[in-house]
Amino acid sequence: MFSGNTEISWEFTLQARDSIYTDTLYSASNSVNADGSASSDDKWNFGDKFVVHVIDQPSSVGDDLTTLNSFSLNQNYPNPFNPSTKISWQSTVGSHQILTVYDAIGTEVATLLNEFKEAGKYEIDFNASALSSGVYYYKLQAGSFIETKKMLLLR
Numbered sequence: 001m002f003s004g005n006t007e008i009s010w011e012f013t014l015q016a017r018d019s020i021y022t023d024t025l026y027s028a029s030n031s032v033n034a035d036g037s038a039s040s041d042d043k044w045n046f047g048d049k050f051v052v053h054v055i056d057q058p059s060s061v062g063d064d065l066t067t068l069n070s071f072s073l074n075q076n077y078p079n080p081f082n083p084s085t086k087i088s089w090q091s092t093v094g095s096h097q098i099l100t101v102y103d104a105i106g107t108e109v110a111t112l113l114n115e116f117k118e119a120g121k122y123e124i125d126f127n128a129s130a131l132s133s134g135v136y137y138y139k140l141q142a143g144s145f146i147e148t149k150k151m152l153l154l155r
Helices: none
Strands: 022-026 029-032 043-046 050-055 057-063 071-073 084-091 095-103 108-117 120-127 134-142 145-153
Touching: 071 134, 071 145, 084 095, 084 134, 108 120
Parallel strands: none
Antiparallel strands: 022 050, 029 043, 050 057, 071 084, 084 120, 095 108, 095 134, 134 145
């Protein structure tokens, strides 16, 4: 993670062709200081939804929800497990994240995480020693991202 005086920059060269063409450039950040001017006081945020479409000449900035996957929930390991397993995931953006475990009939049996997490890779140990054998589901919610995976506790 970044702290203190951190500078992030990049350069690229785009050579225009002789005919009309389309290129897509993916951006991972934007800067907002709410006064419409550039300055060293700009506040940066990072996201997965910023896409710059270049059509013959710079033309637009759009919101494209299908281009980048900002979260990935992995299969727990080991699976089947007794009594503990590891659940891991990756996020390319910081967000409030909730990781919950449900039994086979949909009753919530554990909340493993309910807090803001910065972008990164994470892993949580889930100890099910108080639960009986059976199928369980774990669900990661982060903004509009929701994914559920199945795991099996065998005693």
